[in-house]
Amino acid sequence: MHKNLSFPAAGMVIDGVVRGRALTIDERTAIAAAVNVVLYRCQLERTAGKMKAAARTRQKVTALASSGEGLDLGALSDTVLQVCCALGCGAFPRATPRWWMKRRTGGTWEDLCQSDDAANDYFRDKLRMSPHVFCEIAETLSPYLQWRVTFYRVPLQPDHIVVYALYRWASGETYDSGTCSFGIRRASGITAVRDVTAALLAAYLDKxxxxxxxxxxxxxxxxxxxxxxxxxxxxxxxxxxxxxxxxxxxxxxxxxxxxxxxxxxxxxxxxxxxxxxxxxxxxxxxxxxxxxxxxxxxxxxxxxxxxxxxxxxxxxxxxxxxxxxxxxxxxxxxxxxxxxxxxxxxxxxxxxxxxxxxxxxxxxxxxxxxxxxxxxxxxxxxxxxxxxxxxxxxxxxxxxxxxxxxxxxxxxxxxxxxxxxxxxxxxxxxxxxxxxxxxxxxxxxxxxxxxxxxxxxxx
Structure with missing residues (x-):
């Protein structure tokens, strides 16, 4: 399909016949802007600081609109194909979760994401370490903590999984009541402990x-x-x-x-x-x-x-x-x-x-x-x-x-x-x-x- 589909300056080639007309500058700009929005929407979903990601997205879209006249049509066509294939095979996460999925409560995790002067003490109290050490551990364990497809709850990100396991070990809470003060369900907590245990043994056994x-x-x-x-x-x-x-x-x-x-x-x-x-x-x-x-x-x-x-x-x-x-x-x-x-x-x-x-x-x-x-x-x-x-x-x-x-x-x-x-x-x-x-x-x-x-x- 990729070999038979192209966008020459004179129009689209179908069955060896040139049909249609060349894309106008406005049309090319619109397609490029749409591709750019998809890419940065995915980045937005993966970024913890949503406000910063949204600002970067707006800047990119604005810059793209002002420079649309210089776009290469062949490169644009390849980009569109790659994005369509990626979306088709599920490489990008959905912009919003399915309507039947429950959103996870924030609780202590949202407090840990604070950036004020109390963050260091809060991390030491809840997770026994500084934010810097936690980020290093979470980054090292991330390749071992892949997202899992779920039909009922939004998948946990790797840093969330690490937090839940560390909090259970540090606090001693056992989830006997079904939930704990951290705001995590029993099933998710047990899974997090199991996954982080395996990841630590794989990544840090030489310690x-x-x-x-x-x-x-x-x-x-x-x-x-x-x-x-x-x-x-x-x-x-x-x-x-x-x-x-x-x-x-x-x-x-x-x-x-x-x-x-x-x-x-x-x-x-x-x-x-x-x-x-x-x-x-x-x-x-x-x-x-x-x-x-x-x-x-x-x-x-x-x-x-x-x-x-x-x-x-x-x-x-x-x-x-x-x-x-x-x-x-x-x-x-x-x-x-x-x-x-x-x-x-x-x-x-x-x-x-x-x-x-x-x-x-x-x-x-x-x-x-x-x-x-x-x-x-x-x-x-x-x-x-x-x-x-x-x-x-x-x-x-x-x-x-x-x-x-x-x-x-x-x-x-x-x-x-x-x-x-x-x-x-x-x-x-x-x-x-x-x-x-x-x-x-x-x-x-x-x-x-x-x-x-x-x-x-x-x-």
Whole structure:
């Protein structure tokens, strides 16, 4: 069709015969103006600032009308064909939604679009980040959040989808009542969380990775300053409280406080960044059981994790790397735990104090992560199949905000209880009732802790 249709100066060619007459300047100007209006109407629908887009449209149409005499007729014909084909195949969105489609309410999203001086504080309160960081995340995730055809509601734009997911994680609202204060329906909210979770895992999965290069040097230096040379991080578990899972044995998900929960094992550095996360097993699983089930155990045992140069310690001990843990783990060649006990030698007491101080990074990391993303701080109804992916997604957001320098408000770790008393929130970190049996610890693992304690005493 495109090859057989043309607009020469003498008229239109049909079946090899020139018919009709040449287009006048007024007719060409009218066609070009119509094409221009269609194009800019589409742009107007895609632009959040409708007033600015409308102004640009009027300027373009006015400029086009004043310069219509210089239009090339052949180029105009090609443009008309391209626009007609694009409209025919549905490449452009409709200028207005179908009459039976419900328009979405604005609510908090309209407030987030404000451009006054309060916008930064409003974004931090609702989404835990600045407008600049949000725009970067939304732009990165947009290719993964394509519009979906719907016959009953106007499709959500990518930035709206990101906002709804972030707001749910930050506020902890569960849509149990069908709607929430954000002005989003339950179905749309669940879909937004699912889509944004998948997009974050696809676009930002490298945000959770074992440090290498310059980042590794920074991590090792921070722990060395605390008295632990060649230490790569702190390890611990936290409980994510949930409603009783359907179609599952409730006893498996009960912790020792008789609350339904899921275990999450996390490794962090001194800057509170998440280096490794493993989540999904029932709350009844012991910390040591989580470690044996995780890929972290496989990588360490196969020699893939601690591959850097070794460090010499007293007693001729060499170490390629290790983690700091609590007494929920046995002392090993790559997990260093406190001595514990009541009657301690001064060297042991000094070591335990320093080890506790350094290991406090993991508790501060859980405080920041759960304090900001409060859905994982409280008991909530969730899909057990997608919960692990959601927790990994908020760990990714946790690292993004740390890298962006977003501060944390310590007031998020305090709340007023039912009795009216202000207290710290429960981070789901349970101290072990008693140390893990040390029978499995080898002589090399025990001497590593002694060598570190001796080094601290010598300094």
């Amino acid at each position: 959770i990775s074992w440090p290498t290069g310059v980042q590794k040097a920074v991590v090792l230096r921070a722990f060395a300053d605390k008295g632990f040379p060649n230490c790569h991080g702190c390890i611990d578990c936290t409980h994510i409280y949930v409603d009783k899972p359907a179609n599952a044995n409730g006893e498996d998900y009960c912790d020792r406080k008789r609350r339904f929960c899921v275990q999450a094992q996390v490794v962090v550095d001194m800057n509170l960044r998440v280096l490794d996360v493993f989540v999904g097993y029932p709350g009844s699983v012991h910390d040591m059981g989580m470690l044996h089930l995780s890929s972290l155990w496989e990588r360490v045992e196969s020699g893939q994790l601690f591959t850097g140069p070794h460090v010499m310690l007293p007693f001729g001990v060499r170490t390629n790397g290790y983690l700091l843990g609590d007494n929920g783990y046995p002392q090993s060649e790559w997990i260093v735990v406190p001595y514990g006990g009541l009657a301690q030698h001064p060297t042991e007491a000094r070591f335990d104090n320093k080890q506790k101080t350094a290991r406090g990074a993991v508790e501060r990391a859980f405080g920041r992560l759960k304090g900001m993303w409060r859905l994982f701080l409280r008991t909530h109804k969730c899909n057990m199949d997608t919960l692990p992916q959601q927790f990994i997604a908020v760990c990714i957001l946790h690292n993004i905000l740390i890298d962006a320098g977003i501060p944390f408000d310590d007031n998020l770790l305090w709340e007023v209880g039912p009795d009216g008393v202000r207290c710290r929130v429960d981070l789901g970190m349970h101290a072990p009732l008693r140390p893990v049996c040390m029978e499995s610890s080898t002589g090399d693992s025990l001497i590593l802790r002694d060598a570190l304690a001796e080094r601290m005493g010598a300094q």
